[in-house]
Amino acid sequence: MKVEMVDLKSQYNKIKAEVNTGIQECLDNTAFINGPAVKEFQKDFEKYLNVKHVIPCANGTDALQIAMMALDLKPGDEVICPAFTYVATAEVIGLLGLKPIMVDVDENTFNIELKDLEKHLTPDTKAIVPVHLYGQSADMENIIEFAKKHNLFVIEDNAQAIGSDYTFTDGTVKKTGTIGDIGCTSFFPSKNLGCYGDGGALMTNNDDLAIKIRMIANHGQQKKYHHKVLGCNSRLDTIQAAVLKVKLKYLDEYSTARNKMATYYDKNLKTVAEIQVPERAQNSTHVFHQYTLKVKNGKRDELQKYLGEKNIPSMVYYPIPLYKQEAFQQYVEGNFRLPVTEKLCSEVISLPIHTEFDQEVADFIISEIKNFFSNN
Ligand SMILES: *Cc1c(COP(=O)(O)O)cnc(C)c1O
Numbered sequence: 339m340k341v342e343m344v345d346l347k348s349q350y351n352k353i354k355a356e357v358n359t360g361i362q363e364c365l366d367n368t369a370f371i372n373g374p375a376v377k378e379f380q381k382d383f384e385k386y387l388n389v390k391h392v393i394p395c396a397n398g399t400d401a402l403q404i405a406m407m408a409l410d411l412k413p414g415d416e417v418i419c420p421a422f423t424y425v426a427t428a429e430v431i432g433l434l435g436l437k438p439i440m441v442d443v444d445e446n447t448f449n450i451e452l453k454d455l456e457k458h459l460t461p462d463t464k465a466i467v468p469v470h471l472y473g474q475s476a477d478m479e480n481i482i483e484f485a486k487k488h489n490l491f492v493i494e495d496n497a498q499a500i501g502s503d504y505t506f507t508d509g510t511v512k513k514t515g516t517i518g519d520i521g522c523t524s525f526f527p528s529k530n531l532g533c534y535g536d537g538g539a540l541m542t543n544n545d546d547l548a549i550k551i552r553m554i555a556n557h558g559q560q561k562k563y564h565h566k567v568l569g570c571n572s573r574l575d576t577i578q579a580a581v582l583k584v585k586l587k588y589l590d591e592y593s594t595a596r597n598k599m600a601t602y603y604d605k606n607l608k609t610v611a612e613i614q615v616p617e618r619a620q621n622s623t624h625v626f627h628q629y630t631l632k633v634k635n636g637k638r639d640e641l642q643k644y645l646g647e648k649n650i651p652s653m654v655y656y657p658i659p660l661y662k663q664e665a666f667q668q669y670v671e672g673n674f675r676l677p678v679t680e681k682l683c684s685e686v687i688s689l690p691i692h693t694e695f696d697q698e699v700a701d702f703i704i705s706e707i708k709n710f711f712s713n714n
Pocket residue numbers: 397398399400423424426427469495497498523524525526536537538
């Protein structure tokens with residue numbers, strides 16, 4: 339049996355006619371840069387997210403960088419982010435001459451931990467970047483309250499949780515990415531809403547920030563050849579927008595299918611003593627960008643090797659805490675460590691998860707995991 343980590347091919351086959359028509363239209367009207375599909379997708383996405391402004395850009399990393407640029411932070415200002423995340427989250431902070439302050443995460447939700455966040459607050463703290471890791475929201479109600487109290491900006495890294503709903507205590511429901519000052523997302527092919535190349539977007543309900551973000555993403559100009567600030571060149575490709583316009587219509591279906599596979603994994607794997615199936619956060623729906631187990635008997639790497647031998651792909655997101663990366667040594671003391679992040683880096687393993695649920699594939703993966711633990 340051939341198992342893929344992310345099955346983009348069967349997904350494409352189901353929407354082939356629509357996608358091909360969309361791409362063909364771009365080719366026929368040769369509006370490759372800022373063609374009609376970009377604006378159309380932007381409008382559809384604003385409606386889906388129930389947010390005032392979506393600003394498409396070239397990729398998720400650019401989105402984070404542009405968000406940071408739009409807040410007028412000064413060199414040396416501190417920006418708090420989790421240490422257990424993809425490098426892009428912290429990388430852009432450092433690139434802009436700001437100081438990434440890495441904090442620990444909750445061992446069950448994998449998202450930023452409030453108590454550790456509070457510990458790292460200083461007079462130089464200016465912003466927080468919660469990451470909605472693996473597909474469910476960070477504890478946004480408390481993060482927003484904390485940010486308000488200390489006058490901090492909140493930039494959501496929503497690259498992994500697009501479509502997820504967060505419910506506040508008063509019953510208000512918001513899509514992740516639309517809760518903080520600015521939300522950022524990525525349309526990298528394997529993301530839940532992925533295109534067929536690179537893409538990204540920022541979202542905000544703040545009109546002034548939206549104007550600034552658009553300007554920065556377009557060489558700092560609002561009027562052609564009048565450059566107000568230093569910006570960059572970050573656009574969503576028209577062909578990618580055409581793909582996204584089609585895929586957005588199916589995003590909720592995809593999330594449902596991912597949940598179906600996750601629930602099936604849960605049901606069949608929760609009886610295995612050596613592993614812990616993912617916990618659901620209280621106030622968030624889960625869109626299962628990743629289905630991530632914790633291996634409790636120290637045999638994560640052996641399990642991964644075993645699965646590999648059975649042609650079952652798996653991934654470790656992420657094997658090394660950011661503060662142990664060479665590139666980040668300038669921001670931490672040599673002995674800096676965060677216990678939960680370190681533990682997770684040695685325990686987590688993500689299994690294949692698809693937008694088309696195939697029970698035969700799931701059964702095969704489950705039986706091999708059980709085989710491994712019955713001998714280990
Ligand atoms: C994918 C990802 C990004 C970066 O997105 P790109 O489009 O690859 O630049 C940023 N943060 C997180 C958490 C991601 O998963």
